[in-house]
Amino acid sequence: MNAKTRLNIGAVRSSFAPWADPSAKPLVRFDQVTKRFGGETAVDAVSLDIYEGEFFALLGPSGCGKSTLMRMLAGFETPDLGRITLAGEDLAGRPPHLRPVNMMFQSYALFPHLTVAQNIAFGLRQQKKPRDEVAARVDEMLALVRLGGLAHRKPDQLSGGQKQRVALARAIAPKPRMLLLDEPLGALDRKLREETQFELMALQQRLGMTFLIVTHDQEEAMITADRIAVMRAGQLAQIGRPAEVYEAPNSRYVADFIGDVNLFEARVTEDDGDIIRLMSPEAPDGLEAIEDDEVPAGSTAWLAVRPEKMRVHLDPPPPGPNRLEGVVADIGYLGDWTTYLVELPGGRTIRAARANASRVVDRPVDWDDRVWLTFAPDSALVLTR
Amino acid sequence: MRRGPSAFNIAAIVLGMGFLYLPIVLLVIYSFNESRLVTVWGGFSTRWYVSLFQNEQLLAAAWVTLRVAFVSATLATILGTLAALGLVRAGRFRGRTLFSSMTYAPLVMPEVILGLSLLLLFVSVGVARGFWTVMIAHTTLTLCYATVVVKARLVSFDEALEEAARDLGAPPWKAFALVTLPNIAPAVAAAWMLAFTLSLDDLVIASFTSGPGATTLPIRIYSAVRLGVSPEINAISTLLIGLVATGVIAVYLLNMRRRTPGA
Numbered sequence: 001m002n003a004k005t006r007l008n009i010g011a012v013r014s015s016f017a018p019w020a021d022p023s024a025k026p027l028v029r030f031d032q033v034t035k036r037f038g039g040e041t042a043v044d045a046v047s048l049d050i051y052e053g054e055f056f057a058l059l060g061p062s063g064c065g066k067s068t069l070m071r072m073l074a075g076f077e078t079p080d081l082g083r084i085t086l087a088g089e090d091l092a093g094r095p096p097h098l099r100p101v102n103m104m105f106q107s108y109a110l111f112p113h114l115t116v117a118q119n120i121a122f123g124l125r126q127q128k129k130p131r132d133e134v135a136a137r138v139d140e141m142l143a144l145v146r147l148g149g150l151a152h153r154k155p156d157q158l159s160g161g162q163k164q165r166v167a168l169a170r171a172i173a174p175k176p177r178m179l180l181l182d183e184p185l186g187a188l189d190r191k192l193r194e195e196t197q198f199e200l201m202a203l204q205q206r207l208g209m210t211f212l213i214v215t216h217d218q219e220e221a222m223i224t225a226d227r228i229a230v231m232r233a234g235q236l237a238q239i240g241r242p243a244e245v246y247e248a249p250n251s252r253y254v255a256d257f258i259g260d261v262n263l264f265e266a267r268v269t270e271d272d273g274d275i276i277r278l279m280s281p282e283a284p285d286g287l288e289a290i291e292d293d294e295v296p297a298g299s300t301a302w303l304a305v306r307p308e309k310m311r312v313h314l315d316p317p318p319p320g321p322n323r324l325e326g327v328v329a330d331i332g333y334l335g336d337w338t339t340y341l342v343e344l345p346g347g348r349t350i351r352a353a354r355a356n357a358s359r360v361v362d363r364p365v366d367w368d369d370r371v372w373l374t375f376a377p378d379s380a381l382v383l384t385r
Numbered sequence: 386m387r388r389g390p391s392a393f394n395i396a397a398i399v400l401g402m403g404f405l406y407l408p409i410v411l412l413v414i415y416s417f418n419e420s421r422l423v424t425v426w427g428g429f430s431t432r433w434y435v436s437l438f439q440n441e442q443l444l445a446a447a448w449v450t451l452r453v454a455f456v457s458a459t460l461a462t463i464l465g466t467l468a469a470l471g472l473v474r475a476g477r478f479r480g481r482t483l484f485s486s487m488t489y490a491p492l493v494m495p496e497v498i499l500g501l502s503l504l505l506l507f508v509s510v511g512v513a514r515g516f517w518t519v520m521i522a523h524t525t526l527t528l529c530y531a532t533v534v535v536k537a538r539l540v541s542f543d544e545a546l547e548e549a550a551r552d553l554g555a556p557p558w559k560a561f562a563l564v565t566l567p568n569i570a571p572a573v574a575a576a577w578m579l580a581f582t583l584s585l586d587d588l589v590i591a592s593f594t595s596g597p598g599a600t601t602l603p604i605r606i607y608s609a610v611r612l613g614v615s616p617e618i619n620a621i622s623t624l625l626i627g628l629v630a631t632g633v634i635a636v637y638l639l640n641m642r643r644r645t646p647g648a
Contacts, residue, residue: 074552075552076548076552095551095556095557096548096551096552097551097552097553097554097555097556097557097560098554101552102552102553103548103549103552105545105548105549106545107543107545109543109545109546109548109549111546111549111550111564111568112546112568113564113567113568122550122553122555122563123553123554126553126554126555126559127554170549170553171552171553174553174554
């Protein structure tokens with residue numbers, strides 16, 4: 001019984017997995033790339049393969065080196081060590097204007113003195129394309145991002161969402177081998193951002209172009225990307241499909257960075273191959289988790305449980321492992337979800353989330369209620385670092 | 386609720402504007418004076434403009450001044466733009482703050498000292514004083530003004546724009562010419578105008594560095610006034626004011642047009 005093969009992947013393209021094919025050649029390969037600024041190491045010996053047609057996300061907090069990594073690929077920064085290859089070709093020493101990748105900037109960087117159409121045509125003009133070909137491609141791009149009527153506007157006459165689409169069209173127009181998106185949706189409001197995330201995904205599928213997105217927004221990365229690389233302090237913490245990094249994080253850092261998580265520091269008492277049993281002062285009835293990897297008995301580990309995998313009971317469930325008792329300290333009502341902050345006897349607060357599947361309930365959970373939290377062994381995860 | 390400006394506001398504006406423009410208005414009015422006496426109104430006439438255009442000494446001085454101003458302003462704008470680019474773009478380097486504040490020094494340095502030091506330089510190098518020495522001296526004077534004006538615009542210029550141009554396939558020089566320059570053009574034009582007017586009305590530095598055959602208009606006017614004010618001086622001053630005002634308004638309109646949507 002392998003938990004990882006049973007993950008709820010949920011992705012449309014679950015069959016798309018060139019990284020799992022040992023014979024597949026990556027489009028871009030970062031090989032032990034290191035970049036320092038002064039005494040700070042922004043990117044620390046990162047090795048990473050991105051495949052043709054992939055939507056790849058670099059996810060991490062600000063200052064983790066994700067933007068630097070992207071700018072090195074675009075040619076705006078030079079690696080101190082290591083090399084970057086594109087389609088097998090070493091990019092060292094090649095200036096940005098000779099690299100077949102285009103970038104969509106965080107600030108959009110639209111040329112304010114040019115119209116929308118002139119902005120989109122800029123890259124094509126640099127390629128010395130004939131005039132009618134440029135015009136045809138600009139029209140095609142305008143239609144693609146649904147800006148047909150705005151060709152002769154200047155950037156300062158556009159809304160935020162329109163600017164974002166012009167920036168996208170401008171970067172796609174020269175048909176780059178790869179599109180780099182630097183926090184592309186950061187400046188949009190929530191509703192528009194959500195719509196645009198799906199649009200980006202659909203666009204990438206339609207064009208079959210390789211996309212690399214840099215973001216600090218986990219939701220953005222989860223929705224759009226085929227694979228996510230979670231970065232921490234210049235290093236890769238984990239690479240995997242969205243469902244893998246969410247449901248099978250390899251460390252407390254990743255578990256905590258992506259979504260919310262409850263962590264219990266515990267001592268491993270038994271590992272019988274499938275089920276690992278742990279002891280923690282916070283769980284008097286003991287803890288259990290299903291885990292493929294072996295964890296030696298007697299070692300310290302962390303049991304991770306996502307809030308939505310916690311069940312909240314007002315009546316005491318039968319005693320057994322994975323049962324916690326506490327008092328509701330706070331309730332966060334979000335409409336679709338409600339988050340309960342439950343204070344354990346030890347004083348620590350645990351999060352439990354519940355989807356509000358029906359409009360009315362017999363007995364709502366209230367502040368200061370005594371509640372019991374339970375979770376299934378295969379909803380919990382044992383982390384050793 | 387108050388409507389419009391209060392009496393105090395009006396008084397302040399009248400006083401301030403009067404202080405600024407009364408002397409100039411007076412000069413313009415008296416340039417159309419019939420009388421030979423500068424301070425006595427003898428009726429409207431354009432005779433001094435006519436006689437001005439027969440005064441070859443004054444016209445020659447005006448021609449020298451315009452040429453000096455044009456060449457030195459152009460040179461100062463080019464050098465100033467380059468200096469501003471260096472200061473804004475070069476990132477952090479040793480002595481950047483020192484270098485940056487050094488560009489401001491000529492702004493506050495007394496012109497007499499600048500003129501004298503330039504004179505010493507020209508004498509020690511052994512250059513004959515004339516058109517070119519005045520021109521070089523004025524470039525020195527106006528360079529820092531041009532730098533400051535262009536630098537102010539460059540600081541607020543998003544460098545990502547130039548990066549975007551390079552990313553889309555433009556080599557660095559082309560990215561500068563196609564994207565950066567059009568966006569800082571108003572500041573460059575303003576820098577040129579400022580340098581031009583500064584050079585136009587400089588008396589102190591010009592009198593240190595000019596030589597025979599390169600008498601500028603301010604020097605000519607100054608020496609003429611010492612012999613007694615002629616209404617011709619009023620006339621040529623009025624023309625100068627007109628020239629400068631036209632230039633300033635032109636630059637202003639140029640900037641306005643850029644900002645107006647749909648232009």
